[in-house]
Amino acid sequence: MPNRRDVFICETGPRDGLQILDTFVPTEVKCRLIDAIVEAGLPEVEVGSFVPAKVVPQFADIDAIVAHAQRHRGRTIVSALTPNLKGAENALKAGVDVVNFVISASEAHNQANVRRTVSEQLDGFRAVRAAVDAVSADKRPHLLGAISTSFGCSIAGRVSEKEVLRVATAYAEIGADEIALADTVGYGTPPLIKAIVSAVRREIGNRIPLRLHLHDTLGLGLANAAAGLEVGIRRFDAAVSGLGGCPFAPGARGNIVTEDLIFMLEEMGLKTGIDLEKLMATRAILVPHVAAHYLTGHLHEAGIPKALRKSA
Ligand code: ZN
Numbered sequence: 001m002p003n004r005r006d007v008f009i010c011e012t013g014p015r016d017g018l019q020i021l022d023t024f025v026p027t028e029v030k031c032r033l034i035d036a037i038v039e040a041g042l043p044e045v046e047v048g049s050f051v052p053a054k055v056v057p058q059f060a061d062i063d064a065i066v067a068h069a070q071r072h073r074g075r076t077i078v079s080a081l082t083p084n085l086k087g088a089e090n091a092l093k094a095g096v097d098v099v100n101f102v103i104s105a106s107e108a109h110n111q112a113n114v115r116r117t118v119s120e121q122l123d124g125f126r127a128v129r130a131a132v133d134a135v136s137a138d139k140r141p142h143l144l145g146a147i148s149t150s151f152g153c154s155i156a157g158r159v160s161e162k163e164v165l166r167v168a169t170a171y172a173e174i175g176a177d178e179i180a181l182a183d184t185v186g187y188g189t190p191p192l193i194k195a196i197v198s199a200v201r202r203e204i205g206n207r208i209p210l211r212l213h214l215h216d217t218l219g220l221g222l223a224n225a226a227a228g229l230e231v232g233i234r235r236f237d238a239a240v241s242g243l244g245g246c247p248f249a250p251g252a253r254g255n256i257v258t259e260d261l262i263f264m265l266e267e268m269g270l271k272t273g274i275d276l277e278k279l280m281a282t283r284a285i286l287v288p289h290v291a292a293h294y295l296t297g298h299l300h301e302a303g304i305p306k307a308l309r310k311s312a
Contacts, residue, residue, distance in 0.1 A: 007270045083113065211235035
């Protein structure tokens with residue numbers, strides 16, 4: 001990675017952004033999107049999910065996408081999500097750099113999402129840890145444990161700190177290389193972000209990196225990112241053009257907008273290592289294939305003010 005970075009951003013648009021669409025984005029377009037994201041300097045791209053094509057047809061081409069993204073090895077980290085062992089085995093076969101496993105803090109959300117209890121899902125994570133450990137050390141991917149609904153749930157409503165800590169502690173014990181706290185439905189608020197992040201940090205210690213995955217459902221996405229920074233978070237997921245949405249709130253905004261997040265961070269004096277103007281160009285790749293209401297972002301609407309542009 002050529003640039004020194006103060007904050008690490010994983011671009012999740014190709015995964016969390018595209019999974020909600022009911023139209024298939026052609027493989028060639030996904031590849032061009034990933035190429036442009038890497039070209040702009042994103043250090044990690046979550047390129048899709050290893051789930052049955054019957055469940056999420058958007059990722060029917062995941063093997064081809066991972067194979068394409070691997071051309072950028074050395075410049076970016078290729079990650080993919082999976083909710084189960086079968087998917088993790090396929091991700092390992094494909095040779096991803098990061099396997100992103102997911103468990104909901106909310107029992108009701110976990111049931112709705114993967115039809116298993118949280119406890120059964122933790123057993124699944126144990127099996128995935130073993131499968132990853134069976135890979136030779138030089139090829140072994142990083143195993144990220146994501147905790148969905150860490151800041152609220154569209155089914156259960158408020159999620160308690162205890163429920164989040166239960167999963168975080170188990171992840172730490174089983175051996176997650178990193179833990180992501182995900183505001184899956186976007187109910188988080190700055191004080192809640194600070195409280196949960198601090199509680200998880202207290203509980204698991206400093207050894208395991210933490211990242212935040214935020215959605216802008218209620219317009220608090222960047223405020224929540226700023227709150228995360230205040231309690232030590234330096235790793236974020238975000239999506240170009242704010243791709244994504246909330247499956248339980250049709251029409252709601254998606255992930256925090258990568259472009260807007262980078263602008264905020266750089267203005268705060270935090271280096272991201274990302275070329276914002278190049279990243280803005282990803283919008284043109286999306287426009288012909290993604291319905292306009294999914295494409296958001298203040299910088300896209302206002303343009304980067306001339307007076308604030310980096311003279312590079
Ligand atoms: Zn998400």
